[in-house]
Amino acid sequence: CRGYYVDTAGKNAKTIEEYIKNQLKQDEMNEQLTMENIDPFKG
Numbered sequence: 001c002r003g004y005y006v007d008t009a010g011k012n013a014k015t016i017e018e019y020i021k022n023q024l025k026q027d028e029m030n031e032q033l034t035m036e037n038i039d040p041f042k043g
Helices: 002-037
Strands: none
Touching: none
């Protein structure tokens, strides 16, 4: 089981990296969208 995991992780490392980058980008965009909707002058 262990060897399989390492093998899979090596093959999918690039895919996982891309996925994480995309998730982070989406999170940033979502944060910016919600930040724009918050009015700082309305305590």
